[in-house]
Amino acid sequence: MKTVKTYIILLLVLTSCYVDDESSFISDSFDPRMPQYSEEGANTAGAYINNYPWVARKRIISSIFSSRPNAVGTMSIFDSLATNGTFMAFQGGDIFINESSVNCSVGLFLGGINLSSQDDLFQLEGNVIELDGDVSFGQLIFDNNFDSINYDQVGVGTLYIRRVERVDSHVELSGTFGFSIISDEEHSVFSGRFDYKVYPEQFRD
Numbered sequence: 001m002k003t004v005k006t007y008i009i010l011l012l013v014l015t016s017c018y019v020d021d022e023s024s025f026i027s028d029s030f031d032p033r034m035p036q037y038s039e040e041g042a043n044t045a046g047a048y049i050n051n052y053p054w055v056a057r058k059r060i061i062s063s064i065f066s067s068r069p070n071a072v073g074t075m076s077i078f079d080s081l082a083t084n085g086t087f088m089a090f091q092g093g094d095i096f097i098n099e100s101s102v103n104c105s106v107g108l109f110l111g112g113i114n115l116s117s118q119d120d121l122f123q124l125e126g127n128v129i130e131l132d133g134d135v136s137f138g139q140l141i142f143d144n145n146f147d148s149i150n151y152d153q154v155g156v157g158t159l160y161i162r163r164v165e166r167v168d169s170h171v172e173l174s175g176t177f178g179f180s181i182i183s184d185e186e187h188s189v190f191s192g193r194f195d196y197k198v199y200p201e202q203f204r205d
Helices: 004-017 117-125
Strands: 016-020 044-049 052-057 059-065 070-072 075-080 085-097 101-113 127-130 137-142 155-167 172-182 184-200
Touching: 044 085, 044 101, 052 101, 052 117, 059 184, 085 155, 117 155, 117 172, 137 172, 137 184
Parallel strands: none
Antiparallel strands: 016 059, 044 052, 044 184, 052 085, 059 070, 075 085, 085 101, 101 137, 127 155, 155 172, 172 184
């Protein structure tokens, strides 16, 4: 029985894979490793973290057991009335360091702004939000582990929401960001850009 279970697990691994959705990734003309800034719902984000390129792009989980591929590496919006704010997360990214990569997501906590639906996003359009390290801040989530967010290491910088537009059943959200974390470990995040399609299921408690 144990051999059968092992065989099934191995089969699932071999028949499922992550595939980058190249149709959503448009390279930056100055650095092809990075996505260019776009406003078309490309489902990508990018920045330089400690001078290395960080990229979060839409990936597809492909399996022979699923007729419809699932997408990962998306944007999630965590609304919490208890903390009076919203945590926006660009998930499933990688920092590319020479020949290796480090899993990392980028988060932005917006203090005093509660986003629980698509309609709420329109209050952000054209806003420059100061990430002061107190009310609002940037955050790096290494290993994409959202159970161990370190609120003692918060980033100071700026978030600029450049475009919010409804297109059919989704809202396209685009902007730029940058911040620095100065604590036990210092991190710099600059030239950040993001462009996502936001659906109702991306809002979480």
